[in-house]
Amino acid sequence: DLAPWVLFVSKKGIGRRVGVRRFKLMRRSLRGVLAMKLSRGDTLASMHVVGKAGDAGGHDAGDVLIVTANGLVQRVAIADFPLLRGRTTKGVTVMRLKDPEDEVIGVTLVGSKDDGVSE
Numbered sequence: 001d002l003a004p005w006v007l008f009v010s011k012k013g014i015g016r017r018v019g020v021r022r023f024k025l026m027r028r029s030l031r032g033v034l035a036m037k038l039s040r041g042d043t044l045a046s047m048h049v050v051g052k053a054g055d056a057g058g059h060d061a062g063d064v065l066i067v068t069a070n071g072l073v074q075r076v077a078i079a080d081f082p083l084l085r086g087r088t089t090k091g092v093t094v095m096r097l098k099d100p101e102d103e104v105i106g107v108t109l110v111g112s113k114d115d116g117v118s119e
Contacts, residue, residue: 003051007081008035009066009094011103012042016091017081020049037090046107050078063110066095070102075110 005017016036023033036044050062067073074095082092095104 004049005051005083006035007046007048007050007064007078007107008044008091009046009064009104009107010036010038010042010091011045011105012039013066013093013095013097013104014039014042014091015076015081015094016089017050017078017083019083034088037088039090045104048107048109050109065108065110066104067106068095068097068102069105070099072102 002019002021004020006020006023007015007017009015014036018035023035026032038044048064062078063075064078065073065075072095076094081094084091097103
């Protein structure tokens, strides 16, 4: 899929990217479509549109900061979020939560390390 993409992260640290083109334009009276399969007890924590439309091969530069309720922060490259086939696949673990009571509470977009935004 070419950019732009929709980036999804669940409260249990599961993430994935889906091409915007996979979502058809619908009338407002329709229910919508399933975008990410979630495990029992998991919910969506964040969604962002990333990448530039029209880039040859897509543009996946940049990172996201993921923060948990226990105060853990992890920086993940957008390129590390897989482009999985099918809209309703589960995704992959992008942040391992050691405490079963912990959960993702926020995700924000930041520049890539190469853009001068570093630790």
